[in-house]
Amino acid sequence: MTHTDWSDVPGRLARLAAEPGAEGIFGARAHRWSLEPALRAGELAELEGQLRVELPEEYRSFLLAAGRGGAGPAYGLFPPRRTDGRWAWAGDGAELTDRDSLARPFPHTEAFNPADALPEPPDEEDFDTVEAFNDAEDAYWERYDEVVYAPGHAIGLLYLCHLGCALREALVVSGPARGRMWADDTAEGGGFRPLRDDDGTPLGFARWYRRWLEASEMSARAATVRG
Template structure:
């Protein structure tokens, strides 16, 4: 089921901003419980024209009814801004979104790790000199980074937030998992995985956002209990 009613969100954020425990919620210092203004219909049309794809409905409706970025999971939703006639998301890792390939399908439906199949890093004990080991190690990590951080892995992914330590979460815009939220954990060697609810159901944007909002309210209450 697609959820597109966001009429309660700004009121809940306002209550969190006024809550005595609101500033204790993780990430609140970054977004301050504030959403940027929603997109107008003409702006959405321009954005999707530039991207050559219609955004998944839950996120699309959020942009039109709630806001174009700001208060959200961890440090907040990357804001969508227009500069020099081009729309783009801004934030730590927002540049991982390749706007020119968002319309191309993200092919995965199950977790995958681009590092799978790589050999173990060189062991210094296998080399006669420090120089030979350093050369082998440099070559290994160059190969590793070229494979693991290849832009092809994130085709069809719209990065929406960061969790710190280069861990990020993204919305699948195109492909068989369209509308699902995925984690990009390549920074800790874990690869990519779909985010799931407690019952194992893949999280769409609305459940992902509302689950954070529920948890934020509980965290604020606990901070002053």
Template sequence: MTDQRWVGVRQRVEAAGAGPGSSKVFGAPGHKWVVEEPLTRGELAELEAQTGVRLPEDYRSFLLHVGAGGAGPAYGLFPVRRVQGRWRWEGDGADLADLSRLAEPFPDQGPDPQRLTELLAQRPQEEDFDAIEDFDDAIEAWDERWEAVMFAPERTAGAIVICHLGCAQREWLIISGSHRGTIWSDCRVDDVDLVPLLNEDGTPVRFDRWYTDWLKTAECTALSAP
């Protein structure tokens, strides 16, 4: 039975892609308004068996009734595909997700605040070095320590990357744990920690709202006269 929340969504995306202002929608050159074919129930079952976890209901329903990926927020919804007999998500940074850990709960807490404070206090300052080469070496070593904390693999267990916004900024869909089904922003490249996207009322944004809000906004631009 078709999930009512997705009725007509694929057709709306196709209509927006044919609209006079479609090229003005942010990220459109990336996804080109293409929506991949939906997964069959057998393919979805195979994907979930491989990852060892049932995907959030609204997302799995999207995969069945709209498409396996393609046109969507930012540069597009990362498609899930079978490659050499194994399922995986594909896109810029999709490999940051450890597919062998999707059944593990996404952690509730970020890095130890005290450890972050100490690391920030240790960040080299250019004025403390006589030679720019010495400063460059010191900041490179510090960056490695910082990234080891911020990008520790266990911090994104139970989650997949589903789109990128450019400049190494991405968004994640939480698959397991207390935050299951919510979307998180990842701007760690700019030293901003992982945070959940929030609705106007402060509740976490879930996949269906994330996608349909994008579509409504995209339609306003795409279907407007040039």
């Protein structure tokens, strides 16, 4: 089976939906093991035309052959939808994708944390009054948000799912890491990092999705046996 062959996915999701132990798997209540209808070739062409970039092959083949979104890691895959003639992804955090900059290269291949450029937060012991410390602390965290959450860090990233607690995972659409999946852990101060398989291999979209599918099947079987 190639990375762009998704013919097994509908049957596997259907079996998971029927497995008693599957309903307790994280995120299942959100996506219910169901995929939204696949995109038609003309819809994908229109979407890519608006983005001015071709999506990585593993993901675009999924959109055409499996579904546009729904059942997937964590709370599920963000689906692309057309609203007033404009394509955009829908979901909690999907708005982090800057559609106008997806064609610009994401420059990183190794983990990075924008917060590393900042000094340590102010220490209350360094201030004569509580008011002065509070002012310095407010200024620090305002600057922290400006640096860490600057939209430029996500150029070339297509956000695809939400793990909860504002943690998200994204596909690199442009740049040297094109086609690979990255984690955005900035909400917990962790910055950005490439996702890797158990052997350290960088995860592309296909392996990322199938890894979740395999883990879900194992968890569902185990829960059913215990139940």
